[in-house]
Amino acid sequence: MRAFLQRFGQREALLALGCIVSGLVFSGLSPYFATPDNLLTIARNSTELLLIGLGMTLLLGIGGIDVSVGSVLGLAAIGIGRLLEAGAPPALAALAGPVAGLALGVVSAFVVVFGRIPAIVATLGLLGVYRAGIFLALGGSWLSGLPVGLTNLLAARIFGLPVSVLVIAFAYGAVFVAVRLTPFGAHLLAIGHSEARARLAGIGVRRVQVAAFVISGGLCGLAASFYVATYRNVEMTIGATLALEAVAAVVLGGTAVTGGRISLLGTAFGVILLRLLQNGLLLVGVPSLWQPVVTGLLLLLVLGAEAVSGRLLLERLRPSAVGATSRDGAR
């Protein structure tokens, strides 16, 4: 039993196994699942959540959260859409996404970090403000059927790989390097374990917190560029479900919801498993109403097992947590 629980700790392996097993089950039940077209669809459906999940991983890592990520994506998407409508070059529109996202990330960082408001409360407030902003910016009508320039740009292939794959690989690679090879990672996890102790240890807590929010904002904006390229429309409710999906995927991936432990690879697998289940369940004929139930149960199962194994508790109580995190906290 103990051996099983220890193995269970290797969340990434477990999630990869989950993807493979559910993939095999779906292929057995539907001839249309394991086709190149459908696997590509799953990958495309995962793009935005992979980017937003990466930022959310850092935020949960410092013991924060941002429930306004979907609205940040929405506001950036409106900027991109308006530029495309005005006939701006697609490359400019693509860059406008991350730029807008970074700017909104700075706003969130200031409200949370310098306003000293708990992240969940502050970002809930920002969510309301951003939603109203989306409504006002759209003026009650939606952007739809936007020009295909951006779509063509981001569907292009470099060295045989789609731009989206390269961008996601680069984003994960860059964050991985920052977390593993620079003090940023150790500081991030130390703050997640205990903000007070991190401060006593001389860590620039605010600087790290601001960085996490700004990076997350930039990633949301980047996701917006892919969103507009894929869907070519911006509706009033854009991104409404993304924040909860991102938190679910990140926690599924082994990042502690209480902070102090993150897994980038786990986040990637968590996102893919969520999107794979959404796609596969529909393909085998499960009504879409049941799909949130399945993902919800999955989340409860994983977190329940974690609580039973006592991992959540031990991780928090370990006295040498700050020192230990740089070794085993980030994977």
Add this chain to the structure above:
Amino acid sequence: MHTHSKVVLLAAALLAVNSTFALAADKKVAFVPQIIGIPYFDAMEAGGKEAAAKFGVDFIDQGPVDTNPVDQMQIVQNLIDQGVNAVAVSVLDASSIAPVVEAAKAKHVALFTSDSDAPKSGRAFYVAQATDEGLGDAIIDEMVKRVGEDAKIGIVSGEATASNLNAWIGFMQARAKAKYPKLKLLEPQFAGGTAQRAAQIATDLMTANPDLKGLIGVASTTCPGVGQAIETAGKIGKVIGTGYCSPNTARAYLKSGAFGYSVLWDPKELGYLTVWAGKQLIDAKEIPATTTPEGMSHPVTYDAKTGVLLLGEPAVFTAQNVDNYKF
């Protein structure tokens, strides 16, 4: 002091004018939308203005800046106090409108509903855009016209809890069963409120059913998702997309061919009919069971028992006529 007395004089004069010459002055019909500044209600306002010019009444369009029922009731109350002759409301909260209906009665202001009803509030009548049955029938009939009776059709709805969407789906299924026994409607899928999820579900439905002939987006948010999914999958011409969406939302997809048509009603006509109905109330004229108001191209029906004045059959928007509509 000087200016103050001038204001008092002016107010007194206005009051005198109001009470003495009220009969001579133009009658005022007001419409209170659920929110101002969105294309749908802008179109209703445009129709109302047209009717007001035609029938010689003053038209006032005032509504809340967000969909707040309390603000809306305050605006209705203000209009009643200002002494409009008739006020139409697109009701936000049916349970909170009763007090202003009472206030209107006390001041002999005719209050009725339009676009969104409050059946038990004591309102004079309800100007309705289309029936759920009419909308359900129209979308199925138009689909069969394009793909034939022997076809498999997918349905992508929004929230599973939305009663109007579920009613439309129910009438679609009833129509298919009664009139087109060979038509196969797949179980409805629910995308929630985002176009992104609707696009994902539409794509998955096309993958799971390679012989799919049509896709119906029931909620307005599902329309762009369905349209985009058909375009991305390269299924234009093979799968006919449609939905209950405004011309502005459907335009790009109608023109690309991803959508064959879109079904809704024309809010401009609804605004026109609303002001016409207000004029009938002011003139204390009975509305006949079937009548064609001056300036309209088709008859409207009135059910005196339920108090519903029905605009008529839903409008069908296609690539050919979509540019005539701006909402």
